[in-house]
Amino acid sequence: MPLKLLVAVNPASGGTDKTESIEQIRAFCQAHETELTILMLTGTADGKHIEERVAQTKPDRLVAMGGDGTIKLVAEVALRHNLPLGILPTGSANGLARELGLPTDLTEALAVATGSLEQPIDVIEVNGELCLHLSDIGLNAQLIKYYQQNNWRGMLGYARGVVRVLLRKRVLHVTICTPEKEISRSAEMIALANARMYGTGAVLNPDGDMADGQFEVVLLRQFSWIEFMKMFWRFRPFDPQKTEIIEAQSVQISTRRKAYFQVDGEYRGRITQVDARIRPGALRVLLAHPLGESGS
Template identity: 30%
Template sequence: MSTRPRIRFIINPVSGTRSKVDVAARIKLYLDHGKLDHDIVYTDYAGHATELAATAAASNYTAVVAVGGDGTVNEVARGLLHTNTALGILPKGSGNGLARHLQLPLNLNNAIKVLNTGEISVIDSGTINDIPFFTTAGIGFDAYISSVFAGNKRRGLKTYVELVLKEVRTYKHLPVKVWLNELEMQTDCFVMAFANAAQYGNNAYIAPLADIRDGLLDVCLVRQLDFIKAINLSYCMLTKQLANVQSAEYFKTKHIRVETEEPMMFHADGEFKGKTSHFEVNLKPESLKVLIPKGKV
């Protein structure tokens, strides 16, 4: 029996903007087969990637590679939490938030080559109401946009920004109560983002100072947002700057509890998860191993 590292590729055949690319053929061409053993499996339904990843981890695979967008990455990573099997990513989505944060190549061929020479690092993850996330989660407007964006045939940053500027005019802030560190506050909430990584995806930085290995979540609270503040916040997100205090406030924490008078939408890694009135958000330190380019730790 071979003692070489084993890698499982999990492919979502309908993910992202480049789904017609023959990934299996690229793997055959660019993976170092003299160094690595591998198999390729395909997802058939929502949640299938988590099952396939967990099975590989239980069988002591060295890594499981998510081939798809942020939703596929989230599913695969869930199956690898608190195991010795590392997450690899071949980005094939529209946002590619975790791949960008880990400085992985967005070019498919180059991303495969990283698997030949990369190294393993350990990162934090988070949960929102016990649902794992790896880049960001949030309540309010960004969750609403996630629900709208999911039904939009056009993808990418331009579409996302257009939706934000269109919907910001009519979306209303809601009162919330927040427990954060030693602070208890009642405030308006237009959006509250919980950032393990710095960006949503597409290099849109909601929390530019977030560090995926520091054991803390960066919380971005936007109390109210008009069109002018939306322009300022969008500009700061695209230029990797902190928004001014009139537009957003930032906190760092390991745990936050939020209660709302009316049910609010929420998302995890850009995937709309529903509505509720109670949120528990927690940081899970050093909970996921990841394959990254050599020297990028």
Template identity: 40%
Template structure:
């Protein structure tokens, strides 16, 4: 008997610099046990969004499981936006920031258990100049790091650390004006993070106030590097020195960099230099299978 359930597996074969054979083998084995009809799509970097969207609309899978980093996950989420289909995540990128936020296991077997499981949330997204951000976007220091990482075709955490040292020597602060419904800020900044989630893929909790499904995003404005304020973030404190670091929770914002363009990235993908960002929360953007909360 042909199974009625359809599950689409989307795999980025180059993400994380590792082979994906284990992922394919697990998916095929699960499809025979569950059972379900398994559809597989491997990204190529050419018109992937359109191809995945076509598969979703014509095949109507009940779930789409993504094996890749934040960029691949974000692309798939766009094809599932405001539908009843569920997205599952297999952490298979270099940093896996969204997966870290969800506390997904690094074991592919365990990640499949969750991706096929029954605990599902409706997560928000952030519209930034018409692009969709599921996790973290930013202007400044980290965006330059993402650019350097992409340009040098680095892979893995060692490559990331090497590019961080280079980026710290290149980056300069910038002026930014931020208007949001609750107020206005004008400041010099090292980085401004647009945070739907809480953690970078390294595990650093950059946004202790954040929740990925609370109807708000946070602007994390760091004016300079400071060990004490960084330690507060790592320990989950929100009692920051406002001269060094400030966090604003809001539903919309307008950022302007009056002097020059500033490096900008969304979910680990470099977008170029920008002088202006218009930002809006999109509530309950996509359904995602996540670990069940501990009792």
């Protein structure tokens, strides 16, 4: 029986026209005797439309073509139906694809999405929402709010956002509870990291592993340019007085005052409470190499 793919395409991802790419997908699937259904996303009720098309076509695999937001949207449906997830990264940053060691070349990515190497990865459930990559409270979430609010683009927009955030940053007073302990800290940012790095390439969680059954709570206790630059120089250890990393399978974080909050690059407003737990091996993903062997 031919492999049946349902490919959900975000036509706006990466700011490029997808017409040629879709024709390339059709040609690839025809050459490899793969049954193909393409669903163009519109930004309105996309999750519902993916669910309806899954019910209609009964695919063997779901494939997301877009950036991290598109991947997350399709992954939510894949989780509910226990379907393997393929990824064709066409976003601006492609942070998750980079983390998983996936190719950005479309033909190579299609070969992976129709290949045989499938691996379960962990996901985090954060305030009832799926998190594949990184969520955080404080500085970065504030940066994402400004970035999206002002429709900034590229590294220049990112740099403008960094300057604005640093001028307005404030210390958060938080209580962090895990099943093992409760601690109080002052910090400028707290991240829940299922992965190692942001889409910019900044490594926040050097020892992160998306298949180890846990996540890390990373506390940026005191911002310094030296610590910030270390995020771009892999293997440079953080100063434990300024950056603290706590391994966890579940955590509850409380803040005294409302703080900026984001999940997988999407600003979620200001919160005073975050509840998170790991879901080990919950998502089946098609990979080019087993995790830990991708060279990423």
